[in-house]
Structure formats: C-alpha cells, structure tokens
Amino acid sequence: MAVTSSVPLVWYLIVSAVMFAIGALGVLMRRNPLVIFMSIELMLNAVNLSFVAFSRFLDTADGQMFVFLVLTVAAAEVVVGLALIVSIFRTRRDIDVDDMNMLRG
Amino acid sequence: MVNLGLWVLIWPLLGFIILGLLGRVLTRGGILRVAWGACGLSFLFALFNFLSMLGVAPAARSSDVTVYNWIVSSTLQVNFGLLYDPLTAIMLLVVTGVGLLIHIYSAGYMEGDPSFWRFFAYLNFFIFSMVLLVVANNFLFLLMGWGLVGLASFLLIGFWYQRSAPVAAAQKAFVVNVIGDLGLMLAIFLLFINYGSLNYQDVFSDVHKVAAGSATATAIALLLFVACAAKSAQLPLYMWLPDAMEGPTPVSALIHAATMVTAGVYLVARAHLLFANAPVALYVVAGIGGATALFAATIALFQLDIKRVLAYSTISQLGYMFMAEGVGNYTSGIFHLTTHAYFKALLFLGAGAIIHALAGEQDMRKMGGLRQRLPITFWTFLIATLAISGLPPFSGFWSKDSILGAALQEAVVTGNRWFYVLWGVGILTAGLTAFYMFRLFFGVFLGNYRGATVVPARRTEEEEDEDEQEESAGHGHGGPVGYYDIHEVPAVMSMPLVILAILSVIGGFLGFVWNPLNGFLSPVLEASETPLNIDLISTAVSVAVALVGILVAWRLYRKGFVYKENNNLLYQLVFHKYYVDEMCNMILIKPILGIGRLIGTGFIEGSVLDSGSRGLARVFREISVLLRRLQTGYMRNYALVILLGAVLIVIYYAVRG
Numbered sequence: 001m002a003v004t005s006s007v008p009l010v011w012y013l014i015v016s017a018v019m020f021a022i023g024a025l026g027v028l029m030r031r032n033p034l035v036i037f038m039s040i041e042l043m044l045n046a047v048n049l050s051f052v053a054f055s056r057f058l059d060t061a062d063g064q065m066f067v068f069l070v071l072t073v074a075a076a077e078v079v080v081g082l083a084l085i086v087s088i089f090r091t092r093r094d095i096d097v098d099d100m101n102m103l104r105g
Numbered sequence: 106m107v108n109l110g111l112w113v114l115i116w117p118l119l120g121f122i123i124l125g126l127l128g129r130v131l132t133r134g135g136i137l138r139v140a141w142g143a144c145g146l147s148f149l150f151a152l153f154n155f156l157s158m159l160g161v162a163p164a165a166r167s168s169d170v171t172v173y174n175w176i177v178s179s180t181l182q183v184n185f186g187l188l189y190d191p192l193t194a195i196m197l198l199v200v201t202g203v204g205l206l207i208h209i210y211s212a213g214y215m216e217g218d219p220s221f222w223r224f225f226a227y228l229n230f231f232i233f234s235m236v237l238l239v240v241a242n243n244f245l246f247l248l249m250g251w252g253l254v255g256l257a258s259f260l261l262i263g264f265w266y267q268r269s270a271p272v273a274a275a276q277k278a279f280v281v282n283v284i285g286d287l288g289l290m291l292a293i294f295l296l297f298i299n300y301g302s303l304n305y306q307d308v309f310s311d312v313h314k315v316a317a318g319s320a321t322a323t324a325i326a327l328l329l330f331v332a333c334a335a336k337s338a339q340l341p342l343y344m345w346l347p348d349a350m351e352g353p354t355p356v357s358a359l360i361h362a363a364t365m366v367t368a369g370v371y372l373v374a375r376a377h378l379l380f381a382n383a384p385v386a387l388y389v390v391a392g393i394g395g396a397t398a399l400f401a402a403t404i405a406l407f408q409l410d411i412k413r414v415l416a417y418s419t420i421s422q423l424g425y426m427f428m429a430e431g432v433g434n435y436t437s438g439i440f441h442l443t444t445h446a447y448f449k450a451l452l453f454l455g456a457g458a459i460i461h462a463l464a465g466e467q468d469m470r471k472m473g474g475l476r477q478r479l480p481i482t483f484w485t486f487l488i489a490t491l492a493i494s495g496l497p498p499f500s501g502f503w504s505k506d507s508i509l510g511a512a513l514q515e516a517v518v519t520g521n522r523w524f525y526v527l528w529g530v531g532i533l534t535a536g537l538t539a540f541y542m543f544r545l546f547f548g549v550f551l552g553n554y555r556g557a558t559v560v561p562a563r564r565t566e567e568e569e570d571e572d573e574q575e576e577s578a579g580h581g582h583g584g585p586v587g588y589y590d591i592h593e594v595p596a597v598m599s600m601p602l603v604i605l606a607i608l609s610v611i612g613g614f615l616g617f618v619w620n621p622l623n624g625f626l627s628p629v630l631e632a633s634e635t636p637l638n639i640d641l642i643s644t645a646v647s648v649a650v651a652l653v654g655i656l657v658a659w660r661l662y663r664k665g666f667v668y669k670e671n672n673n674l675l676y677q678l679v680f681h682k683y684y685v686d687e688m689c690n691m692i693l694i695k696p697i698l699g700i701g702r703l704i705g706t707g708f709i710e711g712s713v714l715d716s717g718s719r720g721l722a723r724v725f726r727e728i729s730v731l732l733r734r735l736q737t738g739y740m741r742n743y744a745l746v747i748l749l750g751a752v753l754i755v756i757y758y759a760v761r762g
Contacts (some may be wrong), residue, residue: 005293026746027741027744027748028744028745028748029741047509079154096739097740097741098739098740100738100740101737101739102738
C-alpha cells in the first residue's frame with residue numbers, strides 16, 4: 001500500500017454508511033420538503049465521502065473527479081427543487097409532502 | 106403520318122382543370138369560351154389528324170408512340186402510349202365532333218342553372234376520359250379511361266343531386282359499371298399472365314400464343330365482354346341506362362346514347378383478334394346482342410316517358426352493333442356506331458328541345474300537336490326518326506342493313522340455323538323500332554296539344570314529395586305550359602339539331618355501295634363484304650317490315666297519342682319492363698339489405714361484437730382497479746420503494762460476488 005495512514009479505510013466507509021442511512025431515513029420519515037432536501041444532500045455527501053476515501057487509498061484521481069460531478073449535479077438539483085418548493089408554497093400556502101397526493105390512484 | 110393523340114387529349118383536361126378551379130368566378134361567357142374552346146380544339150386536332158391520315162397509304166395509317174414510361178419492373182412494363190389508327194380516328198371524330206355539338210347545345214339547355222360551370226367542367230372531363238379510352242395503346246390505360254368515363258357518367262347522372270331520383274340512378278349506374286370494370290380487370294390479369302404484356306401491339310401480334318378456342322382464350326374474351334355488356338347496357342346489365350335518363354338531357358345524348366355506351370362496341374372491335382380466337386365468345390356476343398335488341402325494343406313499345414323510349418331504343422341499337430360484331434362483321438358495328446351517334450344524339454337533343462319548351466315535361470301524354478309550335482325540332486326529329494327506322498336514303502338504313510346483311514350472310518355461309526334466328530330477330534326488331542319511334546313521333550307532334558287538359562294520373566305521396574324538391578333543381582315543372590306559350594328553342598340549341606340532321610342524312614354514304622368506311626377501316630378490321638344478292642334480300646325484307654311498323658303506328662297514333670288503361674296481361678308485363686327492377690329488388694337488394702340488418706342489429710353485432718368489446722373493456726377495468734392501489738400519493742411511499750429497489754440490487758450484486 002502506497003499510502004500509510006493512521007485511519008484505516010473501513011472507518012471512512014462506516015462513517016459514510018451511517019451518514020447515508022441517516023439521510024435515507026430522513027427522506028423517508030420527515031414531512032418538510034426542505035428537510036428532505038437536506039437529507040438527500042446528506043446521502044449524496046455520504047457517497048462523496050466514500051469516493052474520496054477510495055480515491056485516497058487506491059491512489060487514483062478518478063474518485064475525486066466523480067465527486068466534482070456529483071457536487072455539480074446536486075447544485076443543479078437543489079436549484080430546481082427549491083424552485084418547485086417555492087411555487088408549490090405560493091399556490092397551496094403549505095408544503096407538507098403528505099398533503100401533496102393529488103395523483104393518488 | 107402525324108400522331109396528335111396527345112393534343113386531342115390535353116385540351117379537355119385543361120378545360121376541366123380551369124373550369125373546376127375557376128368556374129365559380131368566371132362569367133357565363135368565360136365558361137363557354139373555355140368549355141367550347143377545349144372541345145373545339147380537340148375536334149380540330151382530331152380532324153386534322155384524320156385528314157393527314159387520308160394523305161398516306163392505307164398500310165402506313167397506324168402510329169403507335171410512347172409518351173411516358175410509367176412502370177418498369179423486370180417483366181412488367183407499362184407505358185403511356187398513343188395508338189392512332191383508322192379505328193381511333195373514327196372514334197375520335199365521333200366523340201369530339203358530337204361532343205362539340207352537344208357542348209354548344211348545352212349552353213342553351215342549361216341556361217340559368219345555378220351550377221352552369223360545374224356542368225361544363227364535367228362535360229370536359231368526360232371528353233377527356235373518353236379520348237383517353239380511345240387513344241390508349243394498352244389495356245391498362247384503356248381501363249383507366251374506362252373507369253373515368255364511368256365516373257363522369259356518375260357525376261353527370263347525379264348532376265341534380267338535390268333530388269333523390271338522380272342520386273339513386275347515379276349510384277345504380279356506378280354499381281353496374283363496376284361489375285364491368287371488374288370483368289375488364291380480370292381479363293387484363295389473364296392477358297398479362299398469358300401474353301406477358303398489356304400493349305395492344307404485343308398482344309395482337311402474338312394472339313395465337315393462347316390456343317384458339319381454348320378455355321383461356323374463351324375466358325379472356327368473355328371477361329372482356331362482361332365489361333362491354335356493362336358499359337354498353339346489354340343483357341343482363343342494362344338496367345342502369347333507363348334510370349340514367351334522370352341526368353340532364355344533353356348528358357343523355359352525349360354519354361348515354363352517342364359515345365360512352367358505345368365504348369363496349371369499340372372494345373370488341375379493338376380486341377377483335379382476341380374474340381376471333383374464341384369462337385364461343387363470339388357466339389355469346391351475337392346472342393346477347395340479338396336478345397338485347399329484341400328485348401329492349403319490346404319494352405320501348407309502350408313507355409310513356411319520352412326519354413325512356415329513347416333509352417330503351419339506345420339499348421336495342423347497341424344490341425344491333427354487338428350482333429354485327431358477333432357475326433364477325435366489325436366494320437358494320439363501327440358503321441352503325443357512327444350513324445347511331447348522329448341520329449340518336451339528334452333524337453335526344455330534339456327530345457331535350459321539347460322538354461325545354463314544355464318547362465320540364467317528359468310525359469308523352471301531355472304533349473301532342475307540337476308540329477306548328479316547334480318547326481325546326483319537328484323536321485330534324487322527323488329525319489332522325491326516319492334514320493333510326495332504317496328507311497333509305499337516311500344513314501340508319503345503310504348501317505342497319507349492312508348488319509342484317511352480315512347476319513344473313515353468316516347464316517348462309519355456315520348453314521347454322523341459329524344465325525337465321527338471329528337475322529329474324531334483327532328483322533323483327535327493325536319493325537318494332539319503326540313502330541315505337543313513329544308512335545313517339547306522331548304522339549308528340551301530331552294531334553292536339555294535351556298539356557293543359559290532361560288530369561294528373563294517380564300520384565303517390567312519394568312523387569309529390571319529389572316534385573316539391575324538384576323546384577330547387579333541374580328543369581322544374583312550372584305547371585303545364587299553354588299551347589301558345591310554347592316557343593321554338595333558341596339558335597344555340599337549334600343549330601346543333603340542324604347539323605346533326607344533315608349528318609343523319611349523309612352519314613350513311615360512309616357505307617354506300619362502294620363502302621369507303623370498309624376500305625378505310627381495313628388496316629385494322631378485315632374488310633367483310635356481303636354479296637349483293639343477299640344484301641338485297643335482307644334489305645328488301647327489313648324495309649318492308651319497317652314500313653309495316655310505320656303504317657301500324659300511323660293507323661293507331663296519327664291523331665295523336667291516346668293513353669288507355671290496358672289490362673291485357675302481356676301489355677302489363679311489357680309496360681312494367683318485364684318487372685326486372687322488381688325482381689332485382691326481390692332477389693338481390695332485399696336479401697342483401699336483410700343480411701345487413703341482421704348483422705347490424707341482430708346476433709352478430711349484438712352478441713358477438715358488442716359483448717366482445719364490452720368484455721374486453723371490463724377486463725382492463727378490473728386490472729386497473731387493482732393497479733391503482735399502488736398509487737398512494739404519499740411521496741414517502743415512493744421513496745421507500747425506490748430505496749428497497751436499490752437495496753435489492755445491491756444485495757443481488759453482493760450475493761453474486
């Protein structure tokens with residue numbers, strides 16, 4: 001192994017997995033779309049963390065490039081998502097996701 | 106020799122396009138200028154080509170040019186080509202010449218009709234189609250012309266579509282004609298299979314590729330004859346022609362007397378090598394021709410509508426033409442076609458003049474005594490009546506007697522007694538023709554005018570409804586016209602009558618003694634001479650019989666036409682046209698309608714189709730009720746499903762390694 005480190009890879013992965021799980025549970029359980037967005041960001045950054053960790057341990061730049069890609073997409077997604085939330089709030093005066101069920105079968 | 110077929114063809118087409126697109130905005134004079142111009146130029150080119158044909162040796166009088174390669178696909182090659190030979194020349198002169206006269210006449214007859222421009226657009230379209238039919242050099246373009254003249258006929262019969270009778274008549278004509286078109290198509294398929302080409306030249310130069318008298322040869326000829334019988338109103342496909350009289354009278358004269366209905370006669374003459382290759386088919390042609398001639402003549406005896414008499418007379422005369430072709434004397438058939446075009450067009454135009462003068466009256470019971478009021482019509486009508494009755498020296502005499510002579514000659518040569526029967530039928534028909542034509546003539550022109558006095562016959566409610574609608578279209582009844590209000594038709598209508606009368610007198614000299622027509626057509630149709638003694642016997646008998654017919658008519662009707670109810674069984678049978686229409690209704694139309702109703706409302710539509718489609722719809726509805734439960738509308742449910750899916754995928758890859 002080219003890089004010697006005091007912190008082993010597994011720890012990073014554990015932190016990443018925990019962050020991802022917190023994010024996923026947040027998406028599933030919270031009703032405020034802003035919080036859901038934050039949870040999604042948490043999931044994305046959990047993945048970013050594991051990318052960076054792998055990149056460091058495998059000694060390649062590929063993972064870091066992916067992180068930039070993910071950051072860009074996440075930023076774009078937040079723009080669209082916030083715009084949606086604003087316009088939903090303007091029409092309904094309420095943004096509880098459980099009340100948005102007009103497409104129910 | 107030049108070949109101007111394309112020029113004859115193109116003018117009426119241009120006229121049709123111009124009138125069809127701009128007719129609505131053109132003035133009356135503009136419409137006439139376009140329509141007459143198109144037809145007139147066409148006639149001039151046909152005439153010029155005919156004259157240039159006379160200038161070359163008989164053997165060189167045929168020109169076959171290809172204008173356009175339409176379809177080229179290995180063995181199938183279809184070209185648009187023009188065949189110009191003596192037969193084409195004669196047909197084109199008749200079509201464009203009589204067509205031009207009728208274009209002129211129509212200007213007077215259709216005066217004041219709100220659809221003036223539409224009428225002339227259709228007429229030009231008809232001339233174009235008919236010219237296409239005649240100048241085509243292969244069977245496919247013949248079929249195209251064949252179908253297009255049928256369409257033109259449909260459009261013109263139904264010209265006054267605001268009334269129900271013309272619409273029904275137009276549909277009837279179209280349906281019967283399509284039966285013929287089907288026959289022609291099947292014949293073309295057989296020709297292509299057996300000859301590998303559709304060009305006249307290829308087929309006719311190699312006609313014995315199919316053994317003479319074989320089943321295939323007979324089938325080809327008979328299928329062609331089915332087409333001819335439908336187009337030329339022969340038994341058993343004649344029913345549409347009497348009904349076609351619902352169209353304007355110039356149309357009856359042009360399409361249903363002079364030109365379109367003779368297309369069948371033309372086709373038999375054009376394809377005579379194919380018929381000669383199938384003797385059985387020729388017997389059929391002769392038999393059907395003779396039977397139709399007699400059958401239609403008997404119906405014409407007691408009809409009361411002036412145009413119906415002429416319609417049945419047309420069917421009968423077409424029967425004569427087929428009779429001539431059936432005994433192998435094609436020249437006589439074409440000869441009678443030509444003279445018939447003159448005198449029958451004249452008869453119809455004369456009838457049109459009478460109808461016009463009487464404000465739409467067609468019932469002969471309400472005519473009579475018109476001699477003093479319509480002198481030009483009287484004299485021209487007399488000439489045409491003499492011509493159709495076959496009295497010398499009028500044109501009908503020469504052509505009819507060359508047909509009868511040919512039939513007798515065939516009987517003498519072959520010794521087949523059926524040909525004697527055919528000749529006898531022809532003679533009998535000649536007598537009947539003279540009788541019913543003079544019945545019509547005396548009834549209309551002699552005696553006293555009955556228009557204002559006759560009490561209307563029993564009328565059904567349906568007829569009264571029709572009369573109400575009639576006000577809006579056609580030559581509506583303006584009530585009976587007073588005798589002194591009847592006026593001779595304007596010059597634009599009487600001039601064509603006079604020209605046709607002159608042609609009806611001199612037209613016969615085409616076949617006079619040394620027979621120039623025979624010589625002219627000989628490059629196409631082999632000349633057939635009837636020995637003089639046989640000709641004389643036949644002529645003497647037929648003229649005698651015709652005179653008897655005229656005498657009987659004179660005794661019965663010289664004081665004008667008196668209608669008496671007659672309950673004689675035979676009379677009723679003939680008066681009701683042998684109940685053919687009623688039988689058709691019973692045998693064909695009622696059952697087909699019944700089956701349609703059964704399908705429409707009964708078992709199939711109700712139990713099979715309806716329940717089937719309803720059942721299918723229910724299956725889908727049930728499935729969708731189940732599926733819609735998945736759509737809860739709670740976003741977090743969807744997110745959970747997505748997550749579970751992702752987890753499943755991860756597990757799958759983790760387990761697979």
